[in-house]
Amino acid sequence: MAIAGDDLFFASAASLNAGWRKGEYSAAELTKAFLDRLEKWGPEFNALALSLRQEAVKRAKDVDKERKMDRFRSRLQGVPFGAKDLLAWPNHPTTWGAKPYATQQFDEPATVLKKLDNTGAVLIGKLSMVELAGGPGYRFAKASLTGPCLNPWNRARWAGGSSSGSGAAVAAGLVGFALGSETSGSILTPAAFCGITGLRPTYGLVSRAGAMALSWTLDKIGPMARTAEDCGIILEVIAGGDEKDPMSARQPFYYSPQSARSMADYTVGFARVDWEEWADPETRSTYADALEGMRGLGVKLKEVELPDFPYGPLVSTIMQAEAGSIFEELVASGKVDELADEKQIAGLKACGDVLAKDYLKAMRMRRLLLSTFAEFFYDLDMIVAPTRMGIANRIEVALDTPRPQAPSGRKRGLMGHVPAGNLAGLPALSMPCGLAEGLPVGITLMGRAFSENALLAVGKEFQQRTNWHQKRPALT
Numbered sequence: 001m002a003i004a005g006d007d008l009f010f011a012s013a014a015s016l017n018a019g020w021r022k023g024e025y026s027a028a029e030l031t032k033a034f035l036d037r038l039e040k041w042g043p044e045f046n047a048l049a050l051s052l053r054q055e056a057v058k059r060a061k062d063v064d065k066e067r068k069m070d071r072f073r074s075r076l077q078g079v080p081f082g083a084k085d086l087l088a089w090p091n092h093p094t095t096w097g098a099k100p101y102a103t104q105q106f107d108e109p110a111t112v113l114k115k116l117d118n119t120g121a122v123l124i125g126k127l128s129m130v131e132l133a134g135g136p137g138y139r140f141a142k143a144s145l146t147g148p149c150l151n152p153w154n155r156a157r158w159a160g161g162s163s164s165g166s167g168a169a170v171a172a173g174l175v176g177f178a179l180g181s182e183t184s185g186s187i188l189t190p191a192a193f194c195g196i197t198g199l200r201p202t203y204g205l206v207s208r209a210g211a212m213a214l215s216w217t218l219d220k221i222g223p224m225a226r227t228a229e230d231c232g233i234i235l236e237v238i239a240g241g242d243e244k245d246p247m248s249a250r251q252p253f254y255y256s257p258q259s260a261r262s263m264a265d266y267t268v269g270f271a272r273v274d275w276e277e278w279a280d281p282e283t284r285s286t287y288a289d290a291l292e293g294m295r296g297l298g299v300k301l302k303e304v305e306l307p308d309f310p311y312g313p314l315v316s317t318i319m320q321a322e323a324g325s326i327f328e329e330l331v332a333s334g335k336v337d338e339l340a341d342e343k344q345i346a347g348l349k350a351c352g353d354v355l356a357k358d359y360l361k362a363m364r365m366r367r368l369l370l371s372t373f374a375e376f377f378y379d380l381d382m383i384v385a386p387t388r389m390g391i392a393n394r395i396e397v398a399l400d401t402p403r404p405q406a407p408s409g410r411k412r413g414l415m416g417h418v419p420a421g422n423l424a425g426l427p428a429l430s431m432p433c434g435l436a437e438g439l440p441v442g443i444t445l446m447g448r449a450f451s452e453n454a455l456l457a458v459g460k461e462f463q464q465r466t467n468w469h470q471k472r473p474a475l476t
Contacts, residue, residue: 003033009173010472013079013230016176020067020078027067027078031060031122034080038125038174041475045159046147047168049085050092050126056080063120075233077120082175084166085126086133086212087113087221096212097144097162098131100335110210111245112179112221112238119237127165127178131339133186134162135214135323136316136347141395143341148395151193152473153439157392160190161399166224167194171440172475177225177234181211183218184315185418188444191224191430192387195440197459197469198224199231202449203425204249206235207242215322216247218315218422227469228429228459232257235452253452260457263297268445268458269304269383270294271413278415280390283436287386290433290443294384297461304383305412307372311419314362314369318423321359324351343400366423373424381454382447385414387430391439421446429455432468440471 003025008016020027035053042048063078088094088106095102113123128146130138141148141158149164151157152172159168163180167190170178180187182200191198199222206221213219223234232255241250275287295301330336331348339345393399421428428446435441445455463469 003029006173009034009037010226012226013177014075014233016079017075017077021072027060027063027122028057030078031056031080031124034175035124038082038169041172041174042125042169045150045152045155045168045172046144047128047149047159047165047172047174048125049095049128049146049165052089052092052123052125056122056124059117060122063122066120074119074237076116076237078122079176080122080124081116082125082127082166082169082178083113083123084129084163084178084180086129086181087179088210089113089123089126092126094126095145096132097129097146099145099338099340100330102145106210108210111207111242113210115238124175127169129165130162131341131344132327133181133183133212133214135183136320136351137343138341139343139398139400140341141393141399143344145340150395151392151439152475153195154392156394157439158193158395160193160392162186163190163224167191167196170194170196170224170226171473173472177223177230179221180224181219181221182422183214183319184422187222187224188387188418188428188430192442193392193440195432195468195471196224197226197228197231197432198222198430199235199452200421200428201235201239201452202249202427204247205239205251205253205450207240207245207248209242209244213326215319217322218319228431228456228463229257231429232452232456251450255456256453257457257460259453263299263458263461266381266454266458267300267302267379268294269302269380270385271305271411272303273411273413274385274415277410278389278413279386283386283390283441286434286436286441293433293462293466296465297458299458302380304380304414306414306416306420307369307376308412309365309369309420311416311423314365314423315419317354317358317362318366320347320351321354323348324354327351370424373426377448382445382451382458383414383417384443384445385417387442387444391436391441417444417446425449427452427455429459431459431462432471433466434468435471
């Protein structure tokens with residue numbers, strides 16, 4: 001049967017799988033419909049790196065054969081999805097979003113893609129990204145082999161980096177879900193800017209084998225989807241130990257919404273200053289409503305402030321030192337000059353100047369940070385904060401344009417939760433919570449290590465009481 005209308009393209013992954021199980025459509029029909037949409041709109045937003053039509057349709061037909069045999073593998077079976085182009089897929093280019101790697105291919109799939117394929121999810125395309133996942137810094141959204149990834153809500157705005165293609169593709173209904181990666185904000189930012197749900201898992205919970213490395217001690221791979229429930233379903237498939245990733249935590253994850261506690265049992269930290277002062281003026285009323293929405297869940301809200309650490313400089317030092325080693329050959333060969341962003345080129349060349357003593361000092365301070373955060377979360381289940389303080393950047397505006405100066409004496413609040421959470425390896429869930437000037441904004445829940453089920457439980461409850469995750473951009 002033909003896929004009619006657009007509603008199905010904005011359905012959750014769980015709903016897409018349920019429709020397939022009921023026989024409302026075949027996996028092949030669904031895959032072809034999503035491919036048509038991805039190939040039409042993906043280039044419009046600079047979100048598509050590579051279509052995988054031929055093998056995706058073949059895989060979908062195999063999945064349909066499994067349904068005829070009542071062989072049900074997972075709640076993602078038959079669901080078309082996309083992957084950030086730093087994840088290897090055999091015998092096809094994996095460009096890392098960068099010209100020097102435009103033709104490179106790998107023989108083995110990334111572990112996460114192999115796991116999804118084994119459960120019957122259908123990979124239909126590789127999605128665009130900021131070159132080399134943004135490290136160690138870039139100045140313009142155009143820092144990508146495919147050009148600046150445009151926001152489906154407003155093409156004059158950015159989709160966010162560096163998992164920009166994943167964010168835009170999910171928001172525009174081009175894939176049922178996507179995978180992104182985060183070193184310091186690259187899942188959370190495009191999730192917020194594009195109005196979707198993104199989960200940054202605990203460091204080590206998801207294998208990075210077969211993924212481009214930017215920072216061995218910071219990189220994480222996670223789901224970007226329509227709902228918190230989808231993120232839990234996806235995480236259950238891609239999590240788990242992997243001997244190919246030496247930093248694997250070797251822990252499984254089982255999504256268990258049936259075991260969620262009462263909302264009244266969760267204590268959630270917040271900082272009033274984030275919502276009322278740090279947030280850009282055009283977002284404050286939207287964020288005020290979102291905070292009231294959290295309060296309405298029945299959770300206990302407790303005012304807190306992040307421990308005092310130089311989060312940004314610590315991330316920068318660690319990333320520069322590790323990226324300098326990872327991309328040493330790129331710099332030495334001179335091919336680094338083929339990158340699209342001058343700041344990125346200069347940053348990679350400067351990585352070799354990071355002194356061992358500075359890296360070691362940053363890692364010692366990070367160890368102190370980890371113990372401090374254990375104390376910080378002693379009587380908290382999670383914190384809630386705006387994912388970003390403003391709406392999506394305009395495409396032409398430099399990303400290092402300074403924010404307005406904060407008045408003297410302003411409290412720190414939870415402003416540094418993105419670099420802080422990445423340094424501590426903590427999980428975080430970004431969800432859409434409203435619109436400001438017609439563009440999505442999001443809130444983030446961040447908790448203790450391996451507390452994904454708690455974050456997903458609160459996130460699911462929030463989405464059951466709001467409809468922001470159901471909003472969609474008008475594609476014209």
